[in-house]
Amino acid sequence: MFHGLSAFPLTPLKAGKFDEQTFINLLRPLVDAGVDSLGVLGSTGSYAYLTVEERTHITRCAVEHANDIPVMVSIGALRLDDILRLAEHAQKAGASSVLMAPVSYQRLTTDEVYSLYETVTRQLSVPLCVYDNPATTGFEFSDELMFAVAALPNIGSVKMGRMPEDVSQVRARLPKTVTLGISGDWRAASALQAGFDVWYSVVGGLFPRAALAIAHSEDGTESERLAPLWALFRRYGSLRVMAAAAEMLGKVEAPALPFPLQAIQGEPREALAAILAELKLA
Amino acid sequence: MFHGLSAFPLTPLKAGKFDEQTFINLLRPLVDAGVDSLGVLGSTGSYAYLTVEERTHITRCAVEHANDIPVMVSIGALRLDDILRLAEHAQKAGASSVLMAPVSYQRLTTDEVYSLYETVTRQLSVPLCVYDNPATTGFEFSDELMFAVAALPNIGSVKMGRMPEDVSQVRARLPKTVTLGISGDWRAASALQAGFDVWYSVVGGLFPRAALAIAHSEDGTESERLAPLWALFRRYGSLRVMAAAAEMLGKVEAPALPFPLQAIQGEPREALAAILAELKLA
Numbered sequence: 001m002f003h004g005l006s007a008f009p010l011t012p013l014k015a016g017k018f019d020e021q022t023f024i025n026l027l028r029p030l031v032d033a034g035v036d037s038l039g040v041l042g043s044t045g046s047y048a049y050l051t052v053e054e055r056t057h058i059t060r061c062a063v064e065h066a067n068d069i070p071v072m073v074s075i076g077a078l079r080l081d082d083i084l085r086l087a088e089h090a091q092k093a094g095a096s097s098v099l100m101a102p103v104s105y106q107r108l109t110t111d112e113v114y115s116l117y118e119t120v121t122r123q124l125s126v127p128l129c130v131y132d133n134p135a136t137t138g139f140e141f142s143d144e145l146m147f148a149v150a151a152l153p154n155i156g157s158v159k160m161g162r163m164p165e166d167v168s169q170v171r172a173r174l175p176k177t178v179t180l181g182i183s184g185d186w187r188a189a190s191a192l193q194a195g196f197d198v199w200y201s202v203v204g205g206l207f208p209r210a211a212l213a214i215a216h217s218e219d220g221t222e223s224e225r226l227a228p229l230w231a232l233f234r235r236y237g238s239l240r241v242m243a244a245a246a247e248m249l250g251k252v253e254a255p256a257l258p259f260p261l262q263a264i265q266g267e268p269r270e271a272l273a274a275i276l277a278e279l280k281l282a
Numbered sequence: 283m284f285h286g287l288s289a290f291p292l293t294p295l296k297a298g299k300f301d302e303q304t305f306i307n308l309l310r311p312l313v314d315a316g317v318d319s320l321g322v323l324g325s326t327g328s329y330a331y332l333t334v335e336e337r338t339h340i341t342r343c344a345v346e347h348a349n350d351i352p353v354m355v356s357i358g359a360l361r362l363d364d365i366l367r368l369a370e371h372a373q374k375a376g377a378s379s380v381l382m383a384p385v386s387y388q389r390l391t392t393d394e395v396y397s398l399y400e401t402v403t404r405q406l407s408v409p410l411c412v413y414d415n416p417a418t419t420g421f422e423f424s425d426e427l428m429f430a431v432a433a434l435p436n437i438g439s440v441k442m443g444r445m446p447e448d449v450s451q452v453r454a455r456l457p458k459t460v461t462l463g464i465s466g467d468w469r470a471a472s473a474l475q476a477g478f479d480v481w482y483s484v485v486g487g488l489f490p491r492a493a494l495a496i497a498h499s500e501d502g503t504e505s506e507r508l509a510p511l512w513a514l515f516r517r518y519g520s521l522r523v524m525a526a527a528a529e530m531l532g533k534v535e536a537p538a539l540p541f542p543l544q545a546i547q548g549e550p551r552e553a554l555a556a557i558l559a560e561l562k563l564a
Contacts, residue, residue, distance in 0.1 A: 016363060048387035049360050078331050080541045081298060105330035105385070105418050106521055106543055116542040136387050138420055239388055259362045260398040261388055 001070035001096050002129065002157035002179040003197045004036030005215045007204035008044040010243060011058060012252040016259070018054055020061060022252050026206070027065045029282075033208035036198075037070045038062060042099060043136055044202045044239055047074040049258040052082055056089040063094035070096035072129060075120075076103040083120055091125055097156055098124065101131035107138040110145050117149045127156025129181065129200075134161060143170070150178045157181050159200045167194045185238060186230035189214055189223035202238040203229065206246055207281040228275045232268060240264045244272055283352035283378050284411065284439035284461040285479045286318030287497045289486035290326040292525060293340060294534040298541070300336055302343055304534050308488070309347045311564075315490035318480075319352045320344060324381060325418055326484045326521055329356040331540040334364055338371040345376035352378035354411060357402075358385040365402055373407055379438055380406065383413035389420040392427050399431045409438025411463065411482075416443060417519075425452070432460045439463050441482045449476045467520065468512035471496055471505035484520040485511065488528055489563040510557045514550060522546045526554055 007030045012022040030038060040062040041047040041055055050058070059073045075086035075098045083100070090098050100120065102113045121128055130149050134140040141149075143164075150158055157179040164170045171180060181198040182191035188199040192215060203226070204211030214222040223230075232241045243263035247254040257263055264272065289312045294304040312320060322344040323329040323337055332340070341355045357368035357380045365382070372380050382402065384395045403410055412431050416422040423431075425446075432440055439461040446452045453462060463480040464473035470481040474497060485508070486493030496504040505512075514523045525545035529536040539545055546554060 043388070078540070102542075103387070106325070106519060107417065108542060109544070112542040112544055115544075119541070135389065237388060258360070259401070260384075260390060260394040262391070262394055262397070 001037045001072070002127070002181065004199075005204050005208070005211055006037040006039045006072065006181070006198055006200045007035040007208050007211065008039040008042040008200060008202050009205040010246055010252065010256060011041060011045040011047075011050065012246070012256045013046075013258055014253050018050070018058060019253065019256075023058070023061060024065050026246070026251060027062065030205065030208045031065070031067045031069055033212060035069065035204060035208050035212070037072055037096070038066055039072050039099065039200055039205070041073045042200070043074075043133060044205055044242065045074070046239075046258055046261075047076060048103060048136075049261075052077075052085050052089070055086060056093060059090050059093040059095055072097040072099050074099040074101070074131070076101045076131070078103055078105060080116070080119065084123060087120065087124055095126060097127045097129060099129045099131050099159065101133045102137050102139050104137055104139060110142065113139060113141075114145060114148060117152055121152045121154040124154045127154055129157040129159050130155060131159045132161045133159075133183070143173075147173045150174050157198060159183050163187055163191060163194070167196070171195065185233060186223075189217065189220045193220070202233070202242055206242050206251070210279075210281045226279065228271075229279070232264070232272055232275070236264050236268055241268075241272060244269050245276060248273055248276065283319045283354065284409070284463065286481075287486050287490070287493055288319040288321045288354065288463070288480055288482045289317040289490050289493065290321040290324040290482060290484050291487040292528055292534065292538060293323060293327040293329075293332065294528070294538045295328075295540055296535050300332070300340060301535065301538075305340065305343060306347050308528070308533060309344065312487065312490045313347070313349045313351055315494060317351065317486060317490050317494070319354055319378070320348055321354050321381065321482055321487070323355045324482070325415060326487055326524065327356070328521075328540055328543075329358060330385060330418075331543075334359075334367050334371070337368060338375060341372050341375040341377055354379040354381050356381040356383070356413070358383045358413070360385055360387060362398070362401065366405060369402065369406055377408060379409045379411060381411045381413050381441065383415045384419050384421045386419055386421060392424065395421060395423075396427060396430060399434055403434045403436045406436045409436055411439040411441050412437060413441045414443045415441075415465070425455075429455045432456050439480060441465050445469055445473060445476070449478070453477065467515060468505075471499065471502045475502070484515070484524055488524050488533070492561075492563045508561065510553075511561070514546070514554055514557070518546050518550055523554060526551050527558060530555055530558065
């Protein structure tokens with residue numbers, strides 16, 4: 001399942017609670033467009049803000065409406081017992097794979113991160129995608145650590161938050177069973193052209209056809225078209241931008257994000273409205 | 283309550299669960315030494331890793347054993363409804379004040395942080411200490427934001443993670459009812475000499491007499507004596523160092539920290555053993 005376009009939908013809230021029907025409505029166009037996988041409850045899906053019970057319920061709902069498209073869900077949490085419960089529930093709910101970042105309050109050490117993946121992968125029956133996201137975890141994988149973790153059992157993919165200088169060298173040091181994934185939508189086209197296998201995509205969670213066009217494009221033009229959107233992603237965070245887009249397009253009720261997180265407002269929101277009108281994304 | 287020495291004890295775990303008797307044993311020397319307040323469930327008390335229910339139970343236990351020393355507890359959490367529940371439970375349990383950092387997964391914006399404090403302080407009946415801890419939250423308060431938050435109702439103190447260039451200027455811009463607190467034990471002596479009111483102390487949570495000696499010292503010599511310990515704090519994080527100290531002194535069972543966090547091991551642990559033997563802290 002770790003190839004092509006993995007689309008990461010929002011998890012819409014309504015008065016602070018999971019809004020199930022709106023979530024199902026967000027999944028439908030992804031399924032219809034034929035994305036390669038669904039990345040449910042990723043950072044874009046606000047997993048860190050939801051309880052184990054909410055996440056289990058949302059996973060079940062996603063699998064039920066995925067129409068056999070493989071579903072990946074994040075099991076990241078601060079505490080090991082929560083991670084293991086999330087993994088068990090995800091597997092029972094029919095998730096095809098799980099995603100895990102080294103979530104922290106006290107920023108983790110290299111040894112702690114390795115121990116965490118070692119402990120968790122030992123107990124999995126589905127493959128895990130290693131999630132390097134320094135912006136949210138405060139932890140940046142060294143190449144050495146990433147290769148060591150990738151060599152653990154049950155690792156299916158790595159989701160890198162940066163472009164390595166030499167992709168073929170990274171590939172050569174990864175086990176053959178582990179695919180190479182990129183996050184950060186603005187660098188996806190370059191990464192896919194450089195030989196990455198999979199794009200873990202935020203924009204694809206709301207505009208799957210635009211993301212598929214980028215993924216299938218042989219040059220960078222489809223991605224360049226979205227440059228104004230990428231600029232907003234980089235400045236305000238893709239989550240706050242996509243939440244505003246979904247609100248403005250009537251796809252979710254405002255506020256869709258867990259307080260105190262806020263969709264972009266004011267000037268950047270107006271800029272986004274103009275971009276959406278211009279690009280006519282779908 | 284926001285003056286002098288506020289001692290932050292560890293929250294010891296045993297097989298991943300709160301170890302109540304060991305916690306009570308950690309509180310006793312703090313009460314006997316006469317610290318000015320207890321900062322229970324701070325970062326040193328692993329609050330972010332514990333459930334609302336565990337935190338409520340620990341708060342009750344602390345108040346019961348504090349012998350009328352005021353107890354401050356952290357109500358920080360990712361989600362507003364958890365924060366409000368924690369605040370309500372803390373107040374009911376008899377906490378004298380609450381502490382809150384802008385905890386995040388998605389790093390917060392200035393507007394989001396202000397909204398968060400505005401919303402939470404509106405619902406408090408005890409004063410709140412504003413907790414600036416960029417290392418754990420990824421968010422650094424600007425002076426402007428700190429002054430704006432400090433002017434909200436029910437703010438009692440600010441816990442600054444850095445030394446301002448001009449303390450008297452900071453003081454002049456804070457409401458008169460808001461005390462100025464320092465964290466980062468290595469800078470506490472200088473901060474108190476520069477006119478800070480309160481030291482939110484990690485070392486004081488295990489070695490209250492050593493911390494009181496620093497707080498009462500008219501020059502920096504008592505703090506300088508602990509320079510080798512401060513060096514370990516800065517390099518490995520005070521939590522991992524204090525957990526190792528408590529383990530080595532038989533005050534808590536190893537591992538006392540929530541996995542994957544680990545007390546320092548190997549060479550730094552040996553260095554710590556030598557420091558403890560040399561300094562004979564109490």
